[in-house]
Amino acid sequence: MAGFDKVVASYEEAMVGLEDDMTVLAGGFGLCGIPENLIAEIKRKGTKGLTIVSNNCGVDGFGLGILLEDKQVRKMVSSYVGENALFEKQLLDGELEVELTPQGTLAEKMRAGGAGIPAFYTATGVGTPVAEGKETKEFNGREYLLEEAIVGDFAIVKGWKADRYGNVVYRHTAQNFNPLAATAGKITVVEVEEIVEIGELDPAHIHTPGIYVDRVVLGTFEKRIEKRTVKTAE
Amino acid sequence: MSLTREQMAQRVAQELQDGFYVNLGIGIPTLVANYVPKNMDVMLQSENGLLGMGEFPTEETIDADMINAGKQTVTTVKGASIFSSAESFAMIRGGHVDLTVLGAFEVDVNGNIASWMIPNKLIKGMGGAMDLVAGAENIIVTMTHASKNGESKLLTACSLPLTGKGCIKKVLTDLAWLEIEDGAFVLKERAPGVSVEEIIEKTQGKLIVPDHVPEMVFA
Numbered sequence: 001m002a003g004f005d006k007v008v009a010s011y012e013e014a015m016v017g018l019e020d021d022m023t024v025l026a027g028g029f030g031l032c033g034i035p036e037n038l039i040a041e042i043k044r045k046g047t048k049g050l051t052i053v054s055n056n057c058g059v060d061g062f063g064l065g066i067l068l069e070d071k072q073v074r075k076m077v078s079s080y081v082g083e084n085a086l087f088e089k090q091l092l093d094g095e096l097e098v099e100l101t102p103q104g105t106l107a108e109k110m111r112a113g114g115a116g117i118p119a120f121y122t123a124t125g126v127g128t129p130v131a132e133g134k135e136t137k138e139f140n141g142r143e144y145l146l147e148e149a150i151v152g153d154f155a156i157v158k159g160w161k162a163d164r165y166g167n168v169v170y171r172h173t174a175q176n177f178n179p180l181a182a183t184a185g186k187i188t189v190v191e192v193e194e195i196v197e198i199g200e201l202d203p204a205h206i207h208t209p210g211i212y213v214d215r216v217v218l219g220t221f222e223k224r225i226e227k228r229t230v231k232t233a234e
Numbered sequence: 235m236s237l238t239r240e241q242m243a244q245r246v247a248q249e250l251q252d253g254f255y256v257n258l259g260i261g262i263p264t265l266v267a268n269y270v271p272k273n274m275d276v277m278l279q280s281e282n283g284l285l286g287m288g289e290f291p292t293e294e295t296i297d298a299d300m301i302n303a304g305k306q307t308v309t310t311v312k313g314a315s316i317f318s319s320a321e322s323f324a325m326i327r328g329g330h331v332d333l334t335v336l337g338a339f340e341v342d343v344n345g346n347i348a349s350w351m352i353p354n355k356l357i358k359g360m361g362g363a364m365d366l367v368a369g370a371e372n373i374i375v376t377m378t379h380a381s382k383n384g385e386s387k388l389l390t391a392c393s394l395p396l397t398g399k400g401c402i403k404k405v406l407t408d409l410a411w412l413e414i415e416d417g418a419f420v421l422k423e424r425a426p427g428v429s430v431e432e433i434i435e436k437t438q439g440k441l442i443v444p445d446h447v448p449e450m451v452f453a
Binding site for chain 1: 280281282283284289290291292293296297298299300301302303304305306307308316317318319320322323326327346351356357358359360361362363364365368369395396397398399400
């Protein structure tokens with residue numbers, strides 16, 4: 001049964017094989033559901049020239065933002081960036097390249113990458129700067145853009161619970177891009193808050209089946225809140 | 235008098251129907267949630283992966299894993315569902331969302347919308363706006379009729395890079411409710427106390443003014 005045991009003992013082991021100039025897909029939306037310790041491990045390793053595919057790029061000092069500090073990121077593929085001053089500076093200085101991608105297209109690029117679909121047509125972005133240089137085709141009288149799938153050398157994912165076989169469930173909206181990134185990594189690493197015994201998770205409630213997952217590591221999380229909004233007393 | 239942000243939200247809320255799934259953008263569109271008529275059930279979609287967004291949490295119930303597309307901490311209503319971002323945009327792209335409300339910099343007579351990019355300024359990205367305008371059948375754009383310098387935002391052709399092409403049919407400004415038909419804005423309603431002349435003056439794109447333009451009515 002050890003063949004299905006995906007659990008590794010350390011973050012160092014979790015990111016073995018990550019090399020300069022690789023492409024890394026990261027789950028998370030804003031700071032919600034980001035693989036914060038796997039990102040910290042990439043910083044510790046000092047891997048450079050990375051292409052990071054993630055909806056956002058963290059903030060100054062937290063999340064993917066920390067990979068900018070030692071200029072480890074060559075290119076970001078994201079839908080919304082610039083919540084951090086360092087990002088802005090490196091972009092304006094030409095040290096960082098950004099490929100802005102509509103959020104739904106980004107999600108679908110990962111989904112398609114994981115599902116073995118090399119490209120897909122979407123109406124999103126037709127007639128906008130996103131369409132520049134892309135093939136278009138008409139279906140039923142409407143114009144669509146051809147968008148290519150994305151596959152990563154690594155996918156880094158934040159789950160809530162996993163079993164030793166790498167079956168993962170996510171908690172609340174920390175799901176976001178995580179299950180998509182999980183399908184599209186040549187090596188998919190999932191860090192979780194809890195590792196449970198085989199059979200504890202309801203098979204019908206698994207978000208990411210273990211077939212997509214190569215390594216599982218147990219972590220503790222800060223879970224920083226980007227915009228703390230609370231109900232005012234009535 | 236031009237409409238306040240709250241009044242704009244109130245006017246948009248008049249377009250809601252019982253059983254609607256609705257996506258509200260950041261800013262004025264978010265305020266629409268405060269004016270859902272009583273005895274009406276509306277489910278709010280948040281594109282990060284939530285259908286059935288509730289109000290803000292209390293200090294006791296706040297949860298870092300529970301946010302909306304504006305990255306604000308929120309709660310869920312009874313009957314909500316949570317899913318991946320791909321599922322979320324499948325709903326949007328597949329035309330399953332009944333109403334989308336979002337802001338813009340400019341709209342033109344051909345239904346083009348510019349809302350995400352001002353060249354030579356810092357460009358932060360389009361987020362989900364391009365997917366929303368391309369996927370939704372029923373979109374209301376909310377924005378001020380003219381800029382602070384008095385320049386019209388209702389144009390013959392958008393001057394800024396587009397968010398979407400030919401996808402806007404309804405616009406609510408602080409002065410008027412307009413619909414886009416056959417390459418022109420059609421003035422449907424005016425804000426209470428705002429003259430047709432003022433709207434004509436502040437609309438750069440072709441404007442059709444019917445004989446009678448009713449004032450908006452607020453409950």
